[in-house]
Amino acid sequence: MEINVVILAAGMGKRMQHHENKQFIQLAGYPILYHTLMIFQKMKAIHNILLVVREDEMSYVEKNILTLNDFSKVIKMVKGGKERVDSVYNALRSIKGEGLVLIHDGARPFVKEKDILRLIQMTLECNAAVLGVPVKDTIKSVDTNHRVIKTPDRSLLWAVQTPQAFELNLIKQAYERRHAHSMDFWDDAMLVEELMNHEVKMVEGSYDNIKITTPSDLAYGEWIAKNLTNT
Template structure:
């Protein structure tokens, strides 16, 4: 199968949370959101190593989390770069030489189902690149700068992309290196692979795998933790 590594990206400031504390360190069920995410990947047997990429000011407290919660699979805690893409590239550097397959996951997505993580990885092993996603529920409109609707894409072709995203390690590394040379910044890792002409396949996830980004997400997250995906119910 090859060794499986994970890069957890948690270097963002979280300005949309409208709080002084970055969203990944806010409490959810008595623990920081990031700790829930780390615990989830620590518990997946097939994962060999984890690299955590955080803000430079948060290196010390994250290192304390690793010790306090016995996250033995976390091999490196690194300071992130200017963009998310830079942070992932740093994570790839830390995994280099020991990993055949890599998952990239948002630190503020603590509720992805372990079986979906593995499904995404298995799809990548078949196809080289795969991402978790869900069909869009709402009607989507393309709107111009003046706030006027320009078009309505067919909802059946629209998927909301989640993480983890899974890749052959060498493929994702090459995609990042090419993007760096070209000065290209993508919105996710799949986009860097897509621009190389490599197909990226979708694996259907579920709507509980939320990204905790705004204050409105916190009570929803508390409900998911209590009723669906908390460590006690796993």
């Protein structure tokens, strides 16, 4: 059974306040996207990588990212869509056959191999699973006027990360059904939860699996790169 990884690198990254796509910013001597790709390139369990990028950046990625190492598992670059869900759907339509697919943010370069392997195992058992970590802070639910509505039980709350992993046909069907719905979907798992009425399991990951979104994230990412290992 093949395990494919979809890596999303088509976002604009406006919160980074940088002149280039945040995935191309240097982190510990290499572009952020390079680090993310290397994680999956080195894993024996992963067979193929589909890299989703903006159409006008495909040439840049090919010349300046993929030439930095032997990224033999990158079988295709897929054109990104208007929104994240469109980008994922474009990639899913490019995958044939059966198996599992992992959907991962290109700006998360510190996901650990051991967590990915546990995620894959859980997905083999239940067809849908996501990485996440228990929240550390108390969370308040507020209305549009910033009035506190309620305080959820923190012991039941998790911050969701990527990869999110699915049986291929399950997530494909979920994405095909979204066209008939006007609701917003915050992540891939939500489509499976809402449109397929399918259980999604949570797999505990690492707090170091940050998404580099702001300049402060980049500074913290430099610290992680220098002090921690991907094990």
